[in-house]
Amino acid sequence: MAVESQESGLYTKAKLLENIHTALEVSVDNAQETEMDCRDVKHKLKVLQFILYMKLPPYDFDKNNTEDIKEAIEVYVDGDEFMFGYTFFLSSNKNFDYSWSYLRKQTDKYINFLLEAYRFISYVIFDINTLKPDICRMTDLHIELNELFAVKFIDDEPFVETTVHWNKFHQINNVKNGYYLSVKKGEATLLTYHRKYSNQLKPFQDNIKAMIDIMEQKDKA
């Protein structure tokens, strides 16, 4: 990810990764995590870093270019001899009757997982940038994306602060058709929306605006 991309006003994957690193350093410094959590988090961080750094064609929200992205992923996955060797090592054993079909199936599943994760992250960034102008009006609100990312809007640069709920990291696997987008105040969930890749964010955005208007009116009263 080029440093230049960080200079624009929009929230980017690079900024998301930077947020995650910073939050992680703070939590390590404060020793909030148990030893086991720390041990797992470093693997999770590696996966997340890998997904965020994948050099793939940008997701096109208008044209749905998933086929192009899938082809690009196939180039990497099928072209990586070390990875192929490891896939063989994992799959070729007596539990699978030394069958190559398991290897083929897992490779296909892996390509789909990468495609889904990449699309999810692209949508996460899009949603954060779209919802920022509305939600930043209420500083005590934050959004959660598939229970995995918690996003606060702050006054200082980069104006967005994302933390990862590492204990919900498995949610990265549950993004095939869409994900849950919630607006929260502390622990309380105020609104939830099943964000499908086929639907628009606008209805949810309208609901948020309406809710914030009511909250502001109440505050004034």
Add this chain to the structure above:
Amino acid sequence: MARISEETISRLCLLSCESVAKRLGVEVKRHRSLCIIHDDHHPSLSYFGNNREKWHCFVCNKGGSTIDFVTEYTELSFVEACQWLCQAFGIPIDNYSPVNIGVKRIRIKKRQQSEENDKPFSKDVAQWILDNNLLTEKGENFLVESRHINIDVIKQLNIISIENPKLLIEKMGKVFDYRTMLNSGFVTEVNEKLYFRFFTPCLIFPYYDKSNILIGMQSRYLGQEENAPRFQFISAQKTRVFNLPILNTVKFGDDLYISEGITDCLALLSAGKKAVAIPSATILPSLDLIKLKTYKLHMYPDRDNAGKQAYINLKRFFINHYATLKAEQLPDGVKDYSEYYIQMHEKQ
């Protein structure tokens, strides 16, 4: 055969070589790139001139105009190179109808593995240079007076400086035969005369591995020549981490600082910190860096894009190897650790 008019050639020679290089997919950073002719590991090819219309490699001594760049980098002939440049940069060609040569159809020459690069780093010659030169007054002024580098650090790292390359080559000729000198990579031959490859006057920083074996050398130019590269390496050596012997003095979990470039590393060492340096923001010496993963790693990223990128690249590398690299913040307005160190020193 097609003729390209003198006027067109003159116009093509005024084009920016940097733009041409970028158009051909060559990565250009800070007006430099990896040499397109020899197997380069540190950017040795510089672009210079008012419009960066010329290029020159300080290692293989090749250079020229934009047309030379295209003919060297691709398999195009002189006429085809002119034709491609005209098409790529919208310059009309007099009395000539160009055939269609798209940039994608240009075949890039396989980078030549020069004879020199098949040879290992010449430890004997490098050691002789270190043994027969001291830190001159100019070198000491630069390090101690201007940069406040601790003299013990300089001695420990065996830093020397060279001001009289002719004398050095003369002395070297009495110890080593002609072929050994040329093969060492420290000396080049132009018109049957031998020249020292590093621009002088310069500082010489030796690179050692963890077992204190000499593995490379880097120079830091101290003169006024604008087109001279500030840092040079011997092309035969691989990119390595500077100051690896310090790892013998740090224990598991101890703090260790990584800097981008030797100058910051010297400042960190002078400030009493344990530090190593990567010579460039772009090429990471992975096999050396992996040795650092057991320490508590810190870095003061330079306040420029290259510095930020170096930090991002290193951080990414260490995350993949389950280690963390913590970014330390420089005070506002300070561009790198050296400047911060000088300011601190002067306050004291």
